Amino acid sequence: MASAPTIPISNPSQSSQAPIATPAFRLFISRISSSIRHGFSQRRPWYELVDRSAMTRPESLTEAYSRIRKNLGYFRVNYLTFLALVLALSLLSHPISLFVLLSLLGAWTFLYLFRQSDQPLVILGRTFSDRETLLGLSLLTIIVVFLTTVGSLLISALMVGFAIVCAHGAFRVPEDLFLDDQEPANAGFLSFLGGAASSAAAAAAPAVAARV
Numbered sequence: 001m002a003s004a005p006t007i008p009i010s011n012p013s014q015s016s017q018a019p020i021a022t023p024a025f026r027l028f029i030s031r032i033s034s035s036i037r038h039g040f041s042q043r044r045p046w047y048e049l050v051d052r053s054a055m056t057r058p059e060s061l062t063e064a065y066s067r068i069r070k071n072l073g074y075f076r077v078n079y080l081t082f083l084a085l086v087l088a089l090s091l092l093s094h095p096i097s098l099f100v101l102l103s104l105l106g107a108w109t110f111l112y113l114f115r116q117s118d119q120p121l122v123i124l125g126r127t128f129s130d131r132e133t134l135l136g137l138s139l140l141t142i143i144v145v146f147l148t149t150v151g152s153l154l155i156s157a158l159m160v161g162f163a164i165v166c167a168h169g170a171f172r173v174p175e176d177l178f179l180d181d182q183e184p185a186n187a188g189f190l191s192f193l194g195g196a197a198s199s200a201a202a203a204a205a206p207a208v209a210a211r212v
Contacts, residue, residue, distance in 0.1 A: 043077035054173045068169035074177050075169075083161040090157035097150045104144050112137055 058064035072079065091098040111121060112133050121128045128136070145151040 043081065044075055046078065048177070049075055049078050049168075049172075051172075054176060055171045056173055058170055064170040067172060067174055068166055070174040070177070071169035071172050072165075074174065079165045079169075082165065083158065086161035086164075087154070087157045090153055094149070094153055097148075097153050100144060100148065100150055104141060107140070108137055 058067060091101065112130070115121065121133050145154075
């Protein structure tokens with residue numbers, strides 16, 4: 001007598017297991033990298049920025065303001081790159097502040113933004129809720145930025161960089177530049193930075209929304 005064919009039995013835990021999705025952190029890095037590459041593709045040639053033949057003293061404050069406004073719109077990516085370089089050099093010259101800032105960024109990234117919501121944070125045997133983690137990280141950020149030298153270092157570097165940018169914009173004659181009058185109104189000095197921030201917010205939004 002022939003035996004009945006064996007019916008394969010599937011494991012419910014294996015069949016219901018969803019494929020591993022791309023981590024939110026990778027999506028965050030991908031969007032930031034894409035935004036930065038897109039921003040750098042809009043930068044102007046550096047020789048236009050340092051053209052000494054186009055440097056003249058403005059005759060009035062009104063003319064200086066007009067030059068700054070036009071140059072900020074034209075060289076916005078170059079100026080942002082210069083500000084980032086000044087900020088990086090300032091942090092590299094103060095390695096302790098750089099370490100503190102990177103540690104704070106890592107704490108926000110791995111302890112709150114991209115930590116799985118079903119994995120509670122346990123430190124020294126104590127479990128912290130998402131609200132307690134957010135409150136602790138916010139308090140730590142306030143202490144680092146306002147009560148240590150990190151905040152003053154960042155502000156000083158940005159002020160020095162912005163002063164150099166404004167001085168260059170006031171002395172650089174923009175008449176030889178191809179200024180597009182049809183440029184959108186939001187394509188100003190901080191448009192590239194705003195685009196990167198929007199991409200970062202869009203990437204981190206699902207992780208934050210899951211904790212609200």
